[in-house]
Amino acid sequence: MGLLSNRIDKGSLKQGDHIYSWRTAYIYAHHGIYIGDEKVIHFTRLGQEVGTWTVLDLLLESSGPARPLTPCTNYTSSEECQGVILSCLNCFLASGILYRFEYSVSLALFIA
Structure with a gap:
C-alpha cells in the first residue's frame, strides 16, 4: 500500500478486511468484507450496487462503463x-x- 493510496493486490488480503472498489468514474465506491478464500460479503439490490432506485441511480449507471x-x-x-x-x-x-479501507489513520495522513 502506498502512502496516499489504499490500493492493494489480492495477495495482501486478510480475513475481515474492509475492501472497496471505485465505480462509475470515481463517483462512489462499492464496499465489502473479505472473508477469505476469494470470497466477499457485500450488499446489492438485484445485481445493482447503488440500489436506491432513484433518478440518481439511472444517471450513475448510464454514465459509467458498461x-x-x-x-x-x-x-x-x-x-x-x-x-x-x-x-x-x-x-x-x-x-x-x-x-x-484503513481505520485509525493519523490526521496528517488523512489531510494528505
Whole structure:
C-alpha cells in the first residue's frame, strides 16, 4: 500500500478486511468484507450496487462503463441476488481496482 493510496493486490488480503472498489468514474465506491478464500460479503439490490432506485441511480449507471449487472453465480443463486450476498472477489471487483479501507489513520495522513 502506498502512502496516499489504499490500493492493494489480492495477495495482501486478510480475513475481515474492509475492501472497496471505485465505480462509475470515481463517483462512489462499492464496499465489502473479505472473508477469505476469494470470497466477499457485500450488499446489492438485484445485481445493482447503488440500489436506491432513484433518478440518481439511472444517471450513475448510464454514465459509467458498461458492466454486467448479474450477481456472482459461483456463490449466489439468481433468487438470492438482493441484499447481503456472497460473491467471489473477481465478481465483487467487476474489473475494478482493489482497495483496503484503513481505520485509525493519523490526521496528517488523512489531510494528505
